[in-house]
Amino acid sequence: FLMSFRTVEPLEYYRRFLKENCRPDGRELGEFRTTTVNVGSIGTADGSSLVKLGNTTVICGIKAEFGAPPTDAPDKGYVVPNVDLSPLCSWRFRSGPPGEEAQVASQFIADVIENSQIIQKEDLCISSGKLAWVLYCDLICLNHDGNILDACTFALLAALKNVQLPEVTINEETALAEVNLKKKSYLNIRTHPVATSFAVFDDTLLIVDPTEEEEHLATGTLTVVMDEEGKLCCLHKPGGSGLTGAKLQDCMSRAVTRHKEVKKLMDEVFKSMKPK
């Protein structure tokens, strides 16, 4: 009976759990799903990571290529993110050009990179006005179970920390670039932006890390991206029910604790990788 009730009246089913301050999968309202991260698994990419937030799985691969710097900023490189939501991850997506959700997610990641200044684009410049690195970040969702933005941000951060760029020198005589694959160095990651997503239910209740079902039933969503010093890089609230200032404060404090959790996880992963 319970399964059919869930299908017929999903909102009522959820409300019964929310009244007891918990959710059908047993989590508290402020609890995140188990987060796992795996770095450097793609050999052909310059940097890669795989992040699992419960069932939501996102893999990020970064390839570095050469390109000419933009004419209005000759000493900057490019970081080009692309989020790919394929039919593999959810029945809602069709193959073909990126749909709205993928475009919004790509724009969100681009904004996070831009706002948080996670890497200085000047670091990517090899020769001012002539040659710069272009980092193509491909985020592919393998399984969409809600909260794609958090997973993507985390995957991007982990992958960027994993990127190793070879040393490039410009040969003065031939004016060609010479790549020294033996000498590689990591990128200088200045900040660690961490995203925390919330879903608003019935205009009042806020739950953290919504699954796909919860996202569908929610009346609004909110994503907060915070860096170490408690500075906000992005407050993304695409419509939905209204929130008061006090509720926003609660979200901020939860975002701060989440940042600490994620930072700890990342430090563990990278520490275990160092002796390579």
Place this chain on the structure above:
Amino acid sequence: MAFLDFRGGSGRVQIVSKRRATCGRHSWSPRVGACVLRTHLVRKRALLGGSNKPRLHVGSRAMEGAMQTESKIRADSRTEPGPRGPGCSLRHFACEQNLLSRPDGSASFLQGDTSVLAGVYGPAEVKISKEIFNKATLEVILRPKTGLPGVAEKSRERLIRNTCEAVVLGALHPRTSITVVLQVVSDAGSLLACCLNAACMALVDAGVPMRALFCGVTCALDSDGTLMLDPTAKQEKEARAVLTFALDSVERKLLMSTTKGLYSDAELQQCLAAAQTASTHVFRFYRESLQRRYSKS
């Protein structure tokens, strides 16, 4: 759309009045200090497509909202960035409704030099693939001034759409579609806020049932933490952070927010409070604008 009687008589060309709400002083406080309310002046305008009797066109009214309160009228133009000290102000804004004949509702909203034209079609027929059995399907199309719409436009469309969805009573028109089309006419800063305002006015003009009105307000924070409301394009570029909020008219709750740049939590609360105060003026302007339109004076 002929719901207005012809307003006959009085001459066409009237004085345009500038309007500005000035709030607070150098230390930003959400209390609105000196806002000056001026009398409105209504200006009739011919429908596009013209006719030889421009003033007799039914159904078109242009309204310039001007606001003023007591005495203090600051040095007028906000076109050149004024001194940072004496508080923040919203630019002169104007709204024109029902200027297009084909859409069910249309509005043009001007904020300083930023101008957006909005048209609303609906409730209308919906494609079976997009229909929702118990609500209206809302669609937003945003066309940039030049070039083809890109990913940034899609992102903005999603923001505007979700804001409208929170406010429009879709349950009254199930299995229909409401389409909002926005065309950017000129962009001189605070574009998203202007789009939201235009969309709201167009929805009202179309008679779409809504539970509240909404407005967009933009705040910019510069490197020393000074808050600026309704920044121009130059101020936006120089600012450290630009925050755009959409607030509803009933309780000034935050419906939508999108931000650019780095800022602290305290600054966010400050900007939100400032935006809530500024939104009072925008809503007052909406109300006066609509009152003017439907009054028999």
